[in-house]
Amino acid sequence: MKDPAAEIQTLREDLRRHEHLYYVLDQPEISDAEYDALMRRLQDLEAHHPELAAPDSPTQRVGGKPREGFVKVPHSGQMLSLDNALNEAELRDFDRRVRDLLAGEPYRYVTELKMDGLSMAAHYRNGQFVQAVTRGDGLVGEDVTENARTIRSLPLRVKTALEVFIEAFEVRGETVMNRRAFERLNAERDERGLSRFANPRNAAAGSLRLLEPQITASRRLDYYTYFLLADGRPAVASHWQSLEEMARMGFKVNPYRQICDGVEQVLAFCAEWEARREQLPYEIDGVVVKVDSVEQQRRLGFTAKAPRWAIAYKYPARQAVTTVEGIEVQVGRTGALTPVAHLKPVEVGGVTVARATLHNEDEIERLGLEIGDDVVIERSGDVIPKVVRVHAQGSYRKKFRMPAECPVCGGKIVREEGEAASRCINTNCSARLKESILHFASRHVMNIDGVGDALVDQLVDRGMVPSVADLYGLTVDALMALERMGKKSAGNIVRNIENSKKNRLPRVLTALGIRFVGERTAVFLAEAFGSMDAIAAASLEELQQAEEVGPKVAESVFQFFREPRNRELVERLRAAGLQFTYESTRPKYGPLKGMTFVLTGTLPNMSREDARRLIEVAGGKVSGSVSKKTNYVVAGEDAGSKLDKARELGIPVIGEDQLFDLIKVD
Numbered sequence: 001m002k003d004p005a006a007e008i009q010t011l012r013e014d015l016r017r018h019e020h021l022y023y024v025l026d027q028p029e030i031s032d033a034e035y036d037a038l039m040r041r042l043q044d045l046e047a048h049h050p051e052l053a054a055p056d057s058p059t060q061r062v063g064g065k066p067r068e069g070f071v072k073v074p075h076s077g078q079m080l081s082l083d084n085a086l087n088e089a090e091l092r093d094f095d096r097r098v099r100d101l102l103a104g105e106p107y108r109y110v111t112e113l114k115m116d117g118l119s120m121a122a123h124y125r126n127g128q129f130v131q132a133v134t135r136g137d138g139l140v141g142e143d144v145t146e147n148a149r150t151i152r153s154l155p156l157r158v159k160t161a162l163e164v165f166i167e168a169f170e171v172r173g174e175t176v177m178n179r180r181a182f183e184r185l186n187a188e189r190d191e192r193g194l195s196r197f198a199n200p201r202n203a204a205a206g207s208l209r210l211l212e213p214q215i216t217a218s219r220r221l222d223y224y225t226y227f228l229l230a231d232g233r234p235a236v237a238s239h240w241q242s243l244e245e246m247a248r249m250g251f252k253v254n255p256y257r258q259i260c261d262g263v264e265q266v267l268a269f270c271a272e273w274e275a276r277r278e279q280l281p282y283e284i285d286g287v288v289v290k291v292d293s294v295e296q297q298r299r300l301g302f303t304a305k306a307p308r309w310a311i312a313y314k315y316p317a318r319q320a321v322t323t324v325e326g327i328e329v330q331v332g333r334t335g336a337l338t339p340v341a342h343l344k345p346v347e348v349g350g351v352t353v354a355r356a357t358l359h360n361e362d363e364i365e366r367l368g369l370e371i372g373d374d375v376v377i378e379r380s381g382d383v384i385p386k387v388v389r390v391h392a393q394g395s396y397r398k399k400f401r402m403p404a405e406c407p408v409c410g411g412k413i414v415r416e417e418g419e420a421a422s423r424c425i426n427t428n429c430s431a432r433l434k435e436s437i438l439h440f441a442s443r444h445v446m447n448i449d450g451v452g453d454a455l456v457d458q459l460v461d462r463g464m465v466p467s468v469a470d471l472y473g474l475t476v477d478a479l480m481a482l483e484r485m486g487k488k489s490a491g492n493i494v495r496n497i498e499n500s501k502k503n504r505l506p507r508v509l510t511a512l513g514i515r516f517v518g519e520r521t522a523v524f525l526a527e528a529f530g531s532m533d534a535i536a537a538a539s540l541e542e543l544q545q546a547e548e549v550g551p552k553v554a555e556s557v558f559q560f561f562r563e564p565r566n567r568e569l570v571e572r573l574r575a576a577g578l579q580f581t582y583e584s585t586r587p588k589y590g591p592l593k594g595m596t597f598v599l600t601g602t603l604p605n606m607s608r609e610d611a612r613r614l615i616e617v618a619g620g621k622v623s624g625s626v627s628k629k630t631n632y633v634v635a636g637e638d639a640g641s642k643l644d645k646a647r648e649l650g651i652p653v654i655g656e657d658q659l660f661d662l663i664k665v666d
């Protein structure tokens with residue numbers, strides 16, 4: 001018999017090679033079936049030999065345990081945002097500034113396609129992927145390691161010949177969703193009555209930050225790298241060479257890049273890709289132009305908010321003019337009516353569109369839109385575009401009026417003061433009830449497989465589920481009375497409903513459908529209060545103690561629990577056995593736990609407020625005055641008396657770089 005350790009080793013290497021061929025180079029050598037067979041063999045061996053499991057095994061791509069919260073992590077050095085050039089003249093201005101500052105020295109640019117996604121840093125130690133952090137505000141991002149692990153084009157293990165990267169390095173790049181995956185995802189969401197993602201960027205960001213890495217895995221994200229850093233700084237002398245090195249290491253680097261001698265070549269590159277952008281399988285919104293030499297980059301330096309050695313050339317939006325032939329109204333879960341424009345079909349950026357969302361009455365009024373008008377529509381990735389403005393009034397115009405009665409149930413339509421949306425106020429409106437049940441059962445929420453449109457239509461139309469809580473009273477016999485429902489599927493559905501009782505409190509909170517309380521806010525509420533009852537009893541002020549909960553969200557949560565019907569729903573769900581308490585698993589410690597810092601002077605790259613936040617996120621405290629209890633004084637330029645005091649007391653004085661070292665990601 002073969003040695004299992006050796007076979008596992010060989011399988012992993014083979015799978016890694018095929019992964020790279022398929023997902024990074026797009027040149028598969030074996031069929032999907034052959035790949036699956038290798039993967040199954042490896043999964044099987046690992047299942048029988050748990051002692052041989054490894055985090056960088058290709059089997060780990062499927063997404064492990066759900067994350068239990070959102071953990072913030074400081075970046076090794078600020079993640080940059082670039083200035084924009086909106087036209088040729090602005091790009092030429094940029095080039096002139098570079099030329100002037102370099103005072104006649106020769107220089108060259110590297111041009112790369114600007115992919116429209118979410119920036120993310122990925123950290124490697126000894127060649128092994130260890131952590132991924134979203135851009136966040138550039139200084140502090142969110143730990144998405146488990147989600148990133150599921151991205152097939154992000155290598156879990158790499159080899160490098162360059163000494164400086166062997167122990168540790170970091171890549172930065174863009175997480176994107178290609179058009180096909182995006183369209184598939186939206187089609188799936190339509191089917192399940194969920195709102196569509198507006199564009200691939202939102203879809204990529206939403207997918208990467210999910211609490212369930214398994215769902216991220218199903219979203220087919222891609223990761224393209226464009227920075228290679230050691231210790232938070234570029235470690236290869238030329239940007240172009242660092243791109244080449246990343247490709248050698250096995251990262252996916254966009255192949256459409258070029259070295260340009262001078263601004264004319266840059267402009268030609270921009271023009272070429274503006275014409276070809278629709279042929280790409282993913283969205284781009286421009287071209288990034290960087291000075292190639294890292295040494296020149298260093299001398300060019302930064303303005304207050306962006307590097308002087310790089311710029312993003314942005315393409316204009318994709319728009320078209322067409323006629324609004326009618327406006328239809330759709331009823332959502334909260335009873336909100338959404339007007340949708342029916343358009344004379346028109347091609348925008350290679351896609352034929354026939355509908356555009358109008359959001360609400362105010363939007364129609366703001367646009368001054370009437371049926372029959374010609375409008376400018378704009379696509380930003382999605383096939384459902386938005387109306388930008390009225391282009392020309394139609395010769396036969398008709399004003400849109402929000403119906404006085406619900407198009408589904410005939411109930412009264414009310415628009416409350418200060419609200420943009422008109423709503424059907426009939427809480428028993430079948431359209432609302434159906435949407436509520438679909439929301440409750442959806443994968444992100446209670447995850448009840450089998451409860452989709454067709455089933456919910458029947459359940460509501462037959463009066464079997466007058467409230468979402470009635471789902472928990474459904475029996476196999478009752479379900480079998482429905483059309484196209486056999487004993488087996490009925491049994492599965494009842495079992496799935498039963499299993500949903502194990503969902504933790506944040507999901508139960510999300511399931512209630514409280515306005516403004518999504519997956520993320522629900523986690524913060526659960527973290528802050530620990531139980532449904534504590535949240536229900538909290539005052540407006542107390543609610544705002546929870547992370548990211550402002551007055552608007554607090555008001556919505558507070559009012560929800562004051563409504564007798566909602567109270568009744570909550571009690572029925574409690575009786576059904578849902579999880580109403582929560583144990584936080586969020587780490588409460590950081591690398592600076594127990595340390596006190598004093599900030600003084602002007603730091604080179606960040607404001608004092610940023611530095612304070614960075615320290616606090618890492619578990620440290622910031623104090624206003626130096627004492628014997630101070631661990632470090634972080635001093636910048638023009639530091640004053642605090643610095644003298646620190647020296648007097650013998651407190652260590654450090655700079656911004658050393659602060660980053662103390663809280664270094666590992």
Ligand SMILES: [Zn+2]
Binds near residue numbers: 430
């Ligand atoms: Zn209605």
